[in-house]
Amino acid sequence: MYGQPHRFKHALPAARWPSVEEAGAALWFSPLRLGRSCTARARTWVPAMVPWRASDDGLVTPEVLDWYERFAEGKPGVLVVEATGIRDVPSGPLLRIGHDRFVPGLRALVERVRRASGGETRLFIQVIDFLAIKRRPAKDKFFERFLALRDEHRRALAARARAAGETDRQAERWLAAPDADVRAALAALDDDALAGVLDARELESYRMGYRERVTDVHLPHVRALPEVLPGLFAAAAARAEVAGFDGVELHYAHAYTMASFLSALNTRADGYGGTREGRVRLPLEVYRAARAAVGADFVVGVRYLGDDVIDGGNHLDDAVWLGVAMARAGVDYLSVSKGGKFEDAKQPKVGEAAYPYTGPSGHECMPTIYIDARGPFGRNVPLAAAIRAAVRAAGLETPVVASGGIMDFDQAEGILRRGEADAVAAARQTLADPDWFEKVRLGRGAEVRRCKFTNYCEGLDQKHKQVTCQQWDRVFDAGEQPAEAPAATRAEEPAEASVVGAAPRTAAEQPPQRRVPMSNDGKRRLIAPRWNP
Ligand SMILES: Cc1cc2nc3c(=O)[nH]c(=O)nc-3n(C[C@H](O)[C@H](O)[C@H](O)COP(=O)(O)O)c2cc1C
Ligand code: SF4
Numbered sequence: 001m002y003g004q005p006h007r008f009k010h011a012l013p014a015a016r017w018p019s020v021e022e023a024g025a026a027l028w029f030s031p032l033r034l035g036r037s038c039t040a041r042a043r044t045w046v047p048a049m050v051p052w053r054a055s056d057d058g059l060v061t062p063e064v065l066d067w068y069e070r071f072a073e074g075k076p077g078v079l080v081v082e083a084t085g086i087r088d089v090p091s092g093p094l095l096r097i098g099h100d101r102f103v104p105g106l107r108a109l110v111e112r113v114r115r116a117s118g119g120e121t122r123l124f125i126q127v128i129d130f131l132a133i134k135r136r137p138a139k140d141k142f143f144e145r146f147l148a149l150r151d152e153h154r155r156a157l158a159a160r161a162r163a164a165g166e167t168d169r170q171a172e173r174w175l176a177a178p179d180a181d182v183r184a185a186l187a188a189l190d191d192d193a194l195a196g197v198l199d200a201r202e203l204e205s206y207r208m209g210y211r212e213r214v215t216d217v218h219l220p221h222v223r224a225l226p227e228v229l230p231g232l233f234a235a236a237a238a239r240a241e242v243a244g245f246d247g248v249e250l251h252y253a254h255a256y257t258m259a260s261f262l263s264a265l266n267t268r269a270d271g272y273g274g275t276r277e278g279r280v281r282l283p284l285e286v287y288r289a290a291r292a293a294v295g296a297d298f299v300v301g302v303r304y305l306g307d308d309v310i311d312g313g314n315h316l317d318d319a320v321w322l323g324v325a326m327a328r329a330g331v332d333y334l335s336v337s338k339g340g341k342f343e344d345a346k347q348p349k350v351g352e353a354a355y356p357y358t359g360p361s362g363h364e365c366m367p368t369i370y371i372d373a374r375g376p377f378g379r380n381v382p383l384a385a386a387i388r389a390a391v392r393a394a395g396l397e398t399p400v401v402a403s404g405g406i407m408d409f410d411q412a413e414g415i416l417r418r419g420e421a422d423a424v425a426a427a428r429q430t431l432a433d434p435d436w437f438e439k440v441r442l443g444r445g446a447e448v449r450r451c452k453f454t455n456y457c458e459g460l461d462q463k464h465k466q467v468t469c470q471q472w473d474r475v476f477d478a479g480e481q482p483a484e485a486p487a488a489t490r491a492e493e494p495a496e497a498s499v500v501g502a503a504p505r506t507a508a509e510q511p512p513q514r515r516v517p518m519s520n521d522g523k524r525r526l527i528a529p530r531w532n533p
Contacts, residue, residue: 010369010376012452015408017445027416028409029441032077032399032423035299035332038246040122042077043416044437045425047335047403048126048249048303050082050094051467052460053526058085058096060105063466063526065112070527072116072123074434078423079113079121080335083128083251086236092464097127097236106243114244124299125243127236128251129229129258131212131222134205136348142206143187147198149179156197157185207347208354214260215267225257226272226282230289237290237300247299247332248290252283254340254365255356259305262322263313265343276318280325287329301333302326306383309339309361316386323387327398334391335401335425336384340365355462366428367405369453376453378411380404385420401425407451409440431457432469435531442533449528472528 023029032040053063071079085091088098096102106125113123137146147153154174161171174182186197195203204211217223237248252258260266261282266273272282283302291300304322308314314322323334344359357365367376384402391398402421406412412424429436433449440448449471456470 007370008373008375010371012369012450013377013408015445015448015450016410017440017448018409018413018443020441020443023409023441023443026409026413028412028424034078034122034301034399035247035297037297038122038299038332040077040423041120042075042437042441043423044076044412045078045335045401045403045423046071046076046080046430047337047401047425047427048080048082048251049427049431049467050461052093052464053466054093054095056090056093058091058094058098059102060095060109064095064105065109066527068109069112069116071430071434072113072121073530074430074437075117075120076430076437077122079117079123080249081109081123081125081245083126083256084236086127086129086232097125097239098232100239103239103243106240106245110244122246122299124247124249124301125240125245126249126251126303127233127240128256129232130256131214131260132210133212133342133353134210135353136207136209136350137205138350139206140187143183146205146210147183147186147202149182151175152199153186153197154182157182160193160197208345209348211342211354214257215265215273217268217270223270225261226270226285229257229282230285233286234289234293237298238293241294241298247301248294249301249303249335250283250287250290250331252302252304253335253337254305255342258283258286259308262304262318263308264318265308265310265312276321276325280322283322283326284329287326287331291330299332301335302331303335303337305338305340306336306380306387307338307364308341309364310341310343313341313343316383319383320387320390323400324390324394324396327391327396328394331398333399333401333423334387335403336380336387336421337403338364338380338383357458357462365404366455366458367453368455376405377407378402378405378415381415381420385418388419388421399423403427405453407453409445428453428455428457428469431467431528432471434528435533438533439531444533447531466524466526468524468526469528473525 028044029042032043034040051067053061053067055061082095084095084097086098110123113121157174158171161174189197198206212222214222233250240248252262261272262279266279271278273279305314306319307316326334339361340356341361342354342356344361345354345356346358348354356362363371367379369376381402384400388400399422401423402415403425406424406426407429415421415424429451432451436448439445457467460467
């Protein structure tokens with residue numbers, strides 16, 4: 001059973017930065033072959049991060065171009081563009097690739113990245129499918145409109161009436177009562193009583209908002225996923241190639257459709273669930289369809305979970321088996337993430353949708369300094385290491401990418417030297433300072449703006465607001481307090497938190513607040529300030 005372990009407040013470890021010579025000899029800055037002929041000039045990697053900058057129609061905007069240009073200026077070996085929807089359906093300001101009309105914008109994105117990185121960054125795009133999730137309804141609306149009445153609801157009301165002292169005859173009026181009366185009676189029950197009247201799915205829809213699962217095979221479109229998804233992913237991969245990307249990353253991680261197929265929670269009985277062989281069947285079919293839709297040199301990689309971190313979900317032994325199966329099928333790399341599931345998400349407010357990074361599995365996906373004794377730094381590396389060891393033991397050379405709390409050179413280089421991964425990814429550290437790879441490579445690591453690992457950025461993501469970093473998104477006048485993270489989403493400091501690794505700073509020891517120039521129109525700064533090497 002996963003829960004909230006005792007949490008500590010961890011200090012950011014002191015970092016040692018290499019000289020230019022040491023960096024020049026480092027594995028992290030050595031080339032990595034991906035697929036048949038794609039070579040990344042370094043094993044530095046920026047994993048997908050949704051910045052919520054697409055248009056409401058899923059198109060590339062000038063803000064999207066600026067965002068990726070800024071990352072490309074830091075010349076990572078690989079830059080993975082955010083989760084991009086494979087269907088041609090409205091999905092808010094999430095990038096989409098489900099129709100040819102999205103290609104020109106994506107081509108412009110590729111061109112910007114090529115120019116900004118001097119052609120040195122390999123550019124992949126993550127492609128995603130997700131099932132429906134609805135906002136948490138208000139109680140009256142749920143009972144008036146959303147709940148599908150069943151005889152069990154009527155019988156439960158009759159039983160409650162009997163228990164309250166009514167005669168059988170009086171109580172049985174509920175069995176034939178008008179729907180409106182039944183709905184009103186249910187709406188009048190408190191949450192404890194409702195837990196005894198609604199079934200588990202109804203209760204979930206009431207408390208969290210309705211959410212589809214891959215096991216909802218009574219829904220024709222869910223039953224048909226194995227017929228539909230290979231074609232959709234393949235078409236997306238083909239468009240990515242036409243747009244000029246170096247590769248596509250199949251999103252098999254976190255809370256989305258393909259991860260749900262892989263998960264041990266997938267009990268589908270149609271050959272696409274149950275056993276590991278059944279669960280990996282559709283992901284392999286999707287991979288093969290994508291592979292067949294693109295040229296042999298185009299990279300087709302996978303991001304998936306080393307551990308679902310939810311009760312009944314996959315654990316490392318599943319992930320190892322699945323990783324070997326996907327490597328055998330020929331995927332060009334395995335990028336390992338962890339958790340990020342709906343199953344343990346916090347209850348959203350009425351009118352908001354559940355967010356899969358708010359529960360224990362979410363805390364493992366984007367760990368903060370407020371976590372258990374192991375701390376957030378490099379926390380998920382053992383998953384990648386075990387998967388890589390099994391892939392190598394199976395005689396396969398598939399590169400494995402590690403991520404999660406990676407924040408300095410020694411850590412990244414150590415991971416590579418110990419053979420725990422073939423590339424080392426950093427999302428939030430690169431958001432805090434998109435130039436950090438170049439600073440380290442040029443022996444100027446002391447200038448790195450280090451991530452604080454408190455998830456202000458993730459709080460913005462949760463609210464589908466344009467993602468920025470608390471360290472550069474606004475002006476701090478002398479004496480002014482730094483802007484607060486969005487209250488509902490800031491990593492909360494637990495009352496019992498203790499500091500690990502360093503004594504807490506006194507006010508006098510706080511670093512001076514830096515002045516960050518604001519954009520001309522006085523709005524939030526949307527990309528990191530530029531560095532003059
Ligand atoms: C704002 C934000 C958006 C993210 N969006 C995605 C995404 O689109 N796809 C994905 O696989 N992971 C996504 N992630 C997870 C990161 O890729 C990464 O796995 C996670 O942040 C842990 O790595 P880090 O400790 O280096 O930040 C996102 C993370 C953040 C902070
Ligand atoms: S907002 Fe905080 S956690 Fe996110 S990148 Fe910036 S410093 Fe790191």
